[in-house]
Amino acid sequence: MKTHLDFTTLNLYLDDALDATARARVDAHLAQCDACRAELNALHQVADTFAAWRSEPIPRDVSAPVMARVRQRPVPGSRARWGVAALGAQVALIILLVAWALPQLLRALTGVNLPPALLPAWNWKLPMFSLPALPGASFPLPALSLWMWGALLAGAVILWLIGNRLVWRTLANKREALQ
Amino acid sequence: MRETLTFAAPRLAWRASLARRMDALNKLADAELVARTLQGNRDAFGEMVRRHQTFAYNVALRVVGNRADALDVTQDAFVRAYDALASFDATRPFAPWLSAIVTNLALNFVQRKRPALELQAELRAPSRADPAQRALDSEQQARVRAALHELSPQWRAVIELRHFQEMSYDEIAAALELPISDVKSHLFRARQKLKQLLEASE
Numbered sequence: 001m002k003t004h005l006d007f008t009t010l011n012l013y014l015d016d017a018l019d020a021t022a023r024a025r026v027d028a029h030l031a032q033c034d035a036c037r038a039e040l041n042a043l044h045q046v047a048d049t050f051a052a053w054r055s056e057p058i059p060r061d062v063s064a065p066v067m068a069r070v071r072q073r074p075v076p077g078s079r080a081r082w083g084v085a086a087l088g089a090q091v092a093l094i095i096l097l098v099a100w101a102l103p104q105l106l107r108a109l110t111g112v113n114l115p116p117a118l119l120p121a122w123n124w125k126l127p128m129f130s131l132p133a134l135p136g137a138s139f140p141l142p143a144l145s146l147w148m149w150g151a152l153l154a155g156a157v158i159l160w161l162i163g164n165r166l167v168w169r170t171l172a173n174k175r176e177a178l179q
Numbered sequence: 180m181r182e183t184l185t186f187a188a189p190r191l192a193w194r195a196s197l198a199r200r201m202d203a204l205n206k207l208a209d210a211e212l213v214a215r216t217l218q219g220n221r222d223a224f225g226e227m228v229r230r231h232q233t234f235a236y237n238v239a240l241r242v243v244g245n246r247a248d249a250l251d252v253t254q255d256a257f258v259r260a261y262d263a264l265a266s267f268d269a270t271r272p273f274a275p276w277l278s279a280i281v282t283n284l285a286l287n288f289v290q291r292k293r294p295a296l297e298l299q300a301e302l303r304a305p306s307r308a309d310p311a312q313r314a315l316d317s318e319q320q321a322r323v324r325a326a327l328h329e330l331s332p333q334w335r336a337v338i339e340l341r342h343f344q345e346m347s348y349d350e351i352a353a354a355l356e357l358p359i360s361d362v363k364s365h366l367f368r369a370r371q372k373l374k375q376l377l378e379a380s381e
Contacts, residue, residue: 050342058236077265
């Protein structure tokens with residue numbers, strides 16, 4: 001008994017989505033199977049009905065209302081550029097804070113002092129401005145393991161990212177609601 | 180008389196200047212209009228809207244199945260397209276990119292806001308109140324319209340992107356945010372259903 005081509009295979013054949021081997025196999029089958037050929041022709045007819053579809057004219061020009069909304073919006077891509085700048089500023093701030101607190105954190109968490117060769121890098125001062133010193137007593141750190149500190153930091157980063165995303169979406173939704 | 184001329188002259192000059200600018204934009208290719216829009220020239224996007232609105236409206240109409248809602252979806256789609264224009268690859272044609280946005284919005288519209296649309300019969304037959312439309316609609320097209328609107332919105336969306344926009348499975352999956360297996364499943368089942376409906380209507 002001859003096995004007919006299944007519906008999926010016929011559809012993939014119609015869409016030219018079969019590889020060369022499978023396509024050759026289907027071609028060979030179609031050459032000798034009237035039922036599958038008829039099934040494929042029916043699928044072709046369905047596809048052909050759309051080819052003759054005529055578009056209808058738009059009932060009214062929508063360019064004016066669209067442009068009225070567009071004129072209230074920022075230039076495309078500008079918000080993304082602003083967002084990248086904001087993200088960059090936040091990352092820079094975090095790096096500065098971590099760098100500022102690094103010697104103190106190292107000492108508190110591991111009991112290790114920063115190598116003397118690196119200390120000058122933390123002691124530099126700008127002519128008009130200098131970072132305040134970190135007295136040990138005013139920087140009490142809970143006695144947590146490094147793993148716990150790592151987990152806390154990861155949690156803070158996740159919250160920070162979610163926060164950014166929420167702020168972003170709120171701004172977008174507010175703008176949408178104003179339209 | 181002189182005062183009228185004094186006031187009218189700048190306005191006429193402004194209109195002539197606007198017409199010249201519009202005419203200049205009219206001659207530009209889509210990619211150039213997109214580039215100008217991204218540089219902050221919103222008039223360039225206005226030209227894109229005028230150029231593609233009939234196309235976008237027809238995409239929306241085929242998925243939504245209702246002229247008034249298709250107009251709303253068309254407007255929303257252009258605003259969405261404007262917002263996302265920075266992500267458009269200007270080396271590719273604009274219409275398929277736009278059609279993905281329109282189809283997505285139309286699908287969301289049908290699924291979320293207006294489930295009752297499924298019962299609307301506006302596009303199941305040509306509008307009898309509109310003789311021009313009646314003249315446009317051939318009997319064959321009316322049959323296809325009726326069959327198309329028997330399908331679920333998601334099936335219609337997949338048919339729209341595959342058969343009207345000639346997108347690949349991958350492109351449809353990306354446009355509708357569906358796995359490729361779902362795209363194939365929707366498409367093949369939609370074709371099967373259409374085949375049955377068209378055979379039944381003969």
